[in-house]
Amino acid sequence: MTNAYKYPGYALDPFYDFSRINSGGVFAGGGASxxxxxxxxxxxxNALQYVTPDLNGFRLVGGIAIDDSNDDDLGFLAGGxxxxxxxxxxxxxxxxxxxxxxxxxxxxxxxxxxxxATYNGDGWKMGASYEQVDNGCSTVGYYYLTGTAMxxxxxTDLSLSLGVVDDGSAEGFGITGGAFHHIxxxxxxxxxxxxxxxxxxxxxxxxxxxxTYDFGYTAK
Numbered sequence: 001m002t003n004a005y006k007y008p009g010y011a012l013d014p015f016y017d018f019s020r021i022n023s024g025g026v027f028a029g030g031g032a033s034x035x036x037x038x039x040x041x042x043x044x045x046n047a048l049q050y051v052t053p054d055l056n057g058f059r060l061v062g063g064i065a066i067d068d069s070n071d072d073d074l075g076f077l078a079g080g081x082x083x084x085x086x087x088x089x090x091x092x093x094x095x096x097x098x099x100x101x102x103x104x105x106x107x108x109x110x111x112x113x114x115x116x117a118t119y120n121g122d123g124w125k126m127g128a129s130y131e132q133v134d135n136g137c138s139t140v141g142y143y144y145l146t147g148t149a150m151x152x153x154x155x156t157d158l159s160l161s162l163g164v165v166d167d168g169s170a171e172g173f174g175i176t177g178g179a180f181h182h183i184x185x186x187x188x189x190x191x192x193x194x195x196x197x198x199x200x201x202x203x204x205x206x207x208x209x210x211x212t213y214d215f216g217y218t219a220k
Contacts, residue, residue: 002043003065003103004061004094006039008090009032012144013040013146014157015176015194018178018208020176020206021195023038025172034161034174034176035145035164036163037105038104039103039112039133042104042105046067046102048064048065057082057083061077062077067102069100074097074102075094075100076094079091079092080092092113093111107136107137108136115131123150123151126146126148127146130144135168140166140168141167144162145161145162146161147160156182161176162175163176173197176194194206
């Protein structure tokens with residue numbers, strides 16, 4: 001499953017799975033953008049997760065993930081969110097077992113925490129995420145801010161994201177911008193550019209253009 005730690009970052013990122021600089025500060029055609037942690041990637045196996053119904057704007061989430069080789073070595077997560085009008089704020093904590101990496105890209109016997117917020121305006125939206133992730137060697141902070149303007153024709157989106165990583169091999173500052181235009185209801189063309197000023201590596205930049213089509217099938 002897409003676990004409840006990963007999902008808020010995935011939902012924030014307008015460039016998720018497009019060709020740009022990824023969470024590790026290098027070119028990639030998949031996963032999260034720079035400024036989100038690698039824990040925003042991957043799927044969780046052998047997991048159970050429960051999200052409560054809306055409780056006057058509050059939702060709580062809890063989950064466990066079981067290691068195949070040791071049923072007693074559990075990973076777990078817990079969190080919650082609050083929504084009011086166009087604003088949502090939330091937080092989620094995930095921890096792996098002592099010998100297994102139950103939740104991907106978080107260290108064994110380590111944990112991660114994410115705080116996030118989103119706001120939807122009239123023709124625009126923005127969001128932010130802050131993470132502290134223990135990868136087993138060090139604890140790294142990730143800062144991510146993104147905004148999207150939906151133009152009046154309702155067919156074109158302009159998105160911009162800023163990211164900061166405060167330690168590790170991806171330490172630095174990055175920016176990604178792009179335009180997405182719907183030529184059909186299920187089809188869009190896009191152009192993007194991203195750049196990262198890294199402390200420990202040459203600064204990468206990526207320019208990409210492409211098209212997507214969402215296939216769907218409805219049984220009758």
